Amino acid sequence: MTSIFTATVLGSPRIGPRRELKKAVESFWAGTLDAPALGAVARELRRQSWTDLRDAGIDSVPVNVFSYYDQMLDTAAMLGALPDRVAGESTALDRYFAAARGTATVTPLEMTKWFDTNYHYLVPEISPSTRFTLDPSKVLGEVEEAQALGIAARPVLIGPVTFLLLSKAIDSESSLLSRVGELLPLYAELLGRLADAGVEWVQIDEPALVADRTESEIATAGEVYRALSAIEHRPAILLASYFGDLGAALPTLAKTGVEGLAVDLVAGDPGALAAIPELAGKHLVAGIVDGRNVWRNDLTESLTTLETLRGSARSIAVSTSCSLLHVPYSLASETGLDDSLGSWLAFGSEKMREVTALATGLLSGRDAVAAELAGAAAALASRAADPRLHDRAIRERLATLKASDDGRRPAAERREVQAAVLPLPLLPTTTIGSYPQTTAIRVARAALRKGEIDEAEYLRRMRGEVADVIALQERLGLDVLVHGEPERNDMVQYFAEQLDGFFATADGWVQSYGTRCVRPPILFGDVRRPRPMTVEWTSYAQSLTAKPVKGMLTGPVTILAWSFVRDDQPLSESADQVALAIREETVDLEAAGAQVVQVDEPALRELLPLRAADQPAYLDWSVGAFRLATSGVADATAVHTHLCYSEFGEVIGAIAGLDADVTSIEAARSHMEVLDDLNAVGFDLGVGPGVYDIHSPRVPSVGEIADSLRAALKTVPAERLWVNPDCGLKTRGRAEVEASLHNLVAATELVRAEL
Numbered sequence: 138m139t140s141i142f143t144a145t146v147l148g149s150p151r152i153g154p155r156r157e158l159k160k161a162v163e164s165f166w167a168g169t170l171d172a173p174a175l176g177a178v179a180r181e182l183r184r185q186s187w188t189d190l191r192d193a194g195i196d197s198v199p200v201n202v203f204s205y206y207d208q209m210l211d212t213a214a215m216l217g218a219l220p221d222r223v224a225g226e227s228t229a230l231d232r233y234f235a236a237a238r239g240t241a242t243v244t245p246l247e248m249t250k251w252f253d254t255n256y257h258y259l260v261p262e263i264s265p266s267t268r269f270t271l272d273p274s275k276v277l278g279e280v281e282e283a284q285a286l287g288i289a290a291r292p293v294l295i296g297p298v299t300f301l302l303l304s305k306a307i308d309s310e311s312s313l314l315s316r317v318g319e320l321l322p323l324y325a326e327l328l329g330r331l332a333d334a335g336v337e338w339v340q341i342d343e344p345a346l347v348a349d350r351t352e353s354e355i356a357t358a359g360e361v362y363r364a365l366s367a368i369e370h371r372p373a374i375l376l377a378s379y380f381g382d383l384g385a386a387l388p389t390l391a392k393t394g395v396e397g398l399a400v401d402l403v404a405g406d407p408g409a410l411a412a413i414p415e416l417a418g419k420h421l422v423a424g425i426v427d428g429r430n431v432w433r434n435d436l437t438e439s440l441t442t443l444e445t446l447r448g449s450a451r452s453i454a455v456s457t458s459c460s461l462l463h464v465p466y467s468l469a470s471e472t473g474l475d476d477s478l479g480s481w482l483a484f485g486s487e488k489m490r491e492v493t494a495l496a497t498g499l500l501s502g503r504d505a506v507a508a509e510l511a512g513a514a515a516a517l518a519s520r521a522a523d524p525r526l527h528d529r530a531i532r533e534r535l536a537t538l539k540a541s542d543d544g545r546r547p548a549a550e551r552r553e554v555q556a557a558v559l560p561l562p563l564l565p566t567t568t569i570g571s572y573p574q575t576t577a578i579r580v581a582r583a584a585l586r587k588g589e590i591d592e593a594e595y596l597r598r599m600r601g602e603v604a605d606v607i608a609l610q611e612r613l614g615l616d617v618l619v620h621g622e623p624e625r626n627d628m629v630q631y632f633a634e635q636l637d638g639f640f641a642t643a644d645g646w647v648q649s650y651g652t653r654c655v656r657p658p659i660l661f662g663d664v665r666r667p668r669p670m671t672v673e674w675t676s677y678a679q680s681l682t683a684k685p686v687k688g689m690l691t692g693p694v695t696i697l698a699w700s701f702v703r704d705d706q707p708l709s710e711s712a713d714q715v716a717l718a719i720r721e722e723t724v725d726l727e728a729a730g731a732q733v734v735q736v737d738e739p740a741l742r743e744l745l746p747l748r749a750a751d752q753p754a755y756l757d758w759s760v761g762a763f764r765l766a767t768s769g770v771a772d773a774t775a776v777h778t779h780l781c782y783s784e785f786g787e788v789i790g791a792i793a794g795l796d797a798d799v800t801s802i803e804a805a806r807s808h809m810e811v812l813d814d815l816n817a818v819g820f821d822l823g824v825g826p827g828v829y830d831i832h833s834p835r836v837p838s839v840g841e842i843a844d845s846l847r848a849a850l851k852t853v854p855a856e857r858l859w860v861n862p863d864c865g866l867k868t869r870g871r872a873e874v875e876a877s878l879h880n881l882v883a884a885t886e887l888v889r890a891e892l
């Protein structure tokens with residue numbers, strides 16, 4: 138008889154509370170740390186993470202959620218599905234990292250958004266010649282390591298359905314899901330090996346099933362779990378879903394023989410569970426503590442929900458709604474919080490304790506956790522009563538603005554006005570905003586933070602960087618310049634630090650991809666811009682050159698997408714408030730002389746709801762917020778925007794709806810297909826399809842950039858075409874950037890001569 142656990146989380150962060158893993162992996166790449174030393178750092182981080190969970194009272198601890206880079210890549214490695222082109226690397230770790238980030242000769246796997254989060258996974262490539270083979274060493278190794286520490290280890294696997302649905306088919310038109318039969322024997326063998334190792338529960342993640350799926354996909358998922366649960370020698374299976382409701386897949390999965398189901402009760406609807414009689418025989422892992430946001434849980438309300446669910450399942454464990462990968466480790470290191478704000482929040486380690494408090498309350502009654510319930514209730518009451526949550530003046534201004542027309546003339550008319558005040562050559566060249574964030578820049582910012590240099594010295598150094606970047610762009614012969622964004626730690630956090638209503642954490646790091654991390658700001662109150670945020674930088678840059686310098690801002694949707702947002706009002710309301718602040722900034726930039734203002738919305742696609750039924754409403758408010766942010770300037774001021782990191786197919790109509798005079802858009806990796814999609818929706822504004830991929834250190838040749846431009850010109854008339862890289866250059870090195878942009882300008886000149 139399998140033992141039943143009561144309190145768990147679906148996964149944990151792995152980058153390290155002080156980003157130890159980031160530093161170790163980057164040192165390994167730089168050749169200053171060897172593989173055994175890297176392994177030792179990793180092992181210590183796992184030990185710490187598991188013992189923290191155990192000490193918090195978690196009685197089933199997820200393992201195999203550690204990763205050197207990404208869990209999808211780990212799964213590809215486990216299934217023998219790394220691309221052939223990495224085979225030449227000498228060790229397994231080298232092959233792994235080559236697939237993740239490429240080498241001088243190997244192109245890496247593509248990277249894309251993990252559902253609607255700001256985490257990015259590597260997209261496995263599966264071709265007709267892929268022969269799946271099992272390498273269970275990583276998961277078995279972690280199980281053994283955890284057991285040696287006396288930890289109740291529950292290994293976590295990405296399920297075969299999600300693995301295939303999220304992979305990319307190479308040289309084949311048919312759905313990869315048709316190959317699930319090849320994976321089943323491997324998963325079956327793995328389950329046997331886990332059982333041999335004494336594992337009681339295995340968690341198999343199938344988040345792909347919370348998005349819209351066809352009947353046949355759902356039927357396949359049902360067959361897969363019927364087959365896996367029919368295996369005799371195996372651990373109990375916890376089938377985990379997160380980021381939404383299972384919807385139509387729920388009854389199908391509940392009819393299979395899996396012992397447990399983990400469901401997201403934050404994004405999903407607890408009511409749906411009552412209608413599923415088969416749950417009565419299962420262990421329900423109730424994801425009621427939000428794994429993606431940072432608000433303290435309303436423990437009393439959660440207990441009520443859990444108590445109503447008690448009748449629907451054989452047993453219940455309390456859990457987070459998803460892995461804690463998406464929130465920072467702990468509030469303990471956040472010293473800048475005021476007492477009230479601090480009391481409203483829960484990061485990873487606080488969430489573990491919320492889970493165990495709820496589990497205790499559910500098992501032993503509310504009296505057993507009276508102090509926890511009272512603490513949470515007091516925090517909630519303090520939050521609801523805080524004056525920073527409601528700024529009458531802001532709300533009235535917004536209401537008036539939204540009631541009036543947006544006031545910009547049609548794009549074609551704006552184009553003429555803009556060309557008259559700012560004449561540009563055909564195929565104008567530009568960059569997306571950031572230039573390399575060099576060690577000198579980051580060290581200066583760290584020194585300012587530690588008080589080793591003063592504000593004046595910091596500004597002096599950053600102005601030096603701006604001057605260098607302007608000189609470089611003039612030397613290269615670019616047409617529309619940027620100041621290079623050296624003063625920004627991040628394109629969202631930088632704004633949040635200056636806006637009322639946001640709290641920017643000092644240490645709340647969350648992995649975004651590989652070794653790259655972000656500190657998502659916390660939006661807790663009404664948004665107000667106390668003073669201009671960027672004008673001095675743009676004006677300073679403009680003072681150094683006769684060429685136009687673009688003002689550079691982040692749009693409201695992206696600021697929200699990469700922040701922890703309020704849960705006490707609809708996202709659309711928060712978006713309008715941020716839009717108002719950005720609108721004020723565009724107006725100030727214009728008043729300071731900017732002729733071009735770029736408002737980046739790289740996360741427009743990311744927030745698109747997973748279910749089609751929810752998408753139109755989202756597109757409506759997100760486009761509305763962008764227009765609110767950008768329609769305050771005169772027709773003579775060109776509004777640019779930038780989009781990246783996505784497949785744009787589903788939001789292509791919304792891109793046209795943004796009505797930006799010029800849109801720079803990631804296209805290098807999708808071979809300009811996005812241009813056809815734009816044409817199909819009648820897009821007739823300026824467009825700069827990225828002509829090279831900035832995610833790789835490779836310098837593109839003049840010939841290949843020219844070919845991209847010629848390809849683009851087949852779809853877009855020269856009068857509308859802009860030339861730019863795919864995205865900002867902040868993660869690249871100075872030398873690569875200079876060489877790549879040199880080639881970009883040379884290629885443009887070549888193609889201009891052909892017009």
Ligand SMILES: Nc1nc2c(c(=O)[nH]1)N[C@@H](CNc1ccc(C(=O)N[C@@H](CCC(=O)N[C@@H](CCC(=O)N[C@@H](CCC(=O)O)C(=O)O)C(=O)O)C(=O)O)cc1)CN2
Binds near residue numbers: 653
């Ligand atoms: N928020 C956000 N989400 C995004 C993106 C984005 O740009 N921002 N881009 C897309 C891809 N995601 C990305 C996420 C992070 C980074 C990135 O470069 N992150 C940096 C940190 C950026 C940062 O906050 N820098 C700070 C702190 C830098 C730092 O680590 N300083 C050291 C000291 C200095 C040193 O030794 O280097 C320290 O504090 O220990 C600053 O510059 O001030 C990193 O992980 O290395 C890039 C892309 C999608 N999502």
Ligand code: MET
Binds near residue numbers: 571739
């Ligand atoms: C992720 S989009 C980046 C846009 C920003 N302006 C930059 O160049 O870095």
Ligand SMILES: [Zn+2]
Binds near residue numbers: 569779780781
């Ligand atoms: Zn970008």
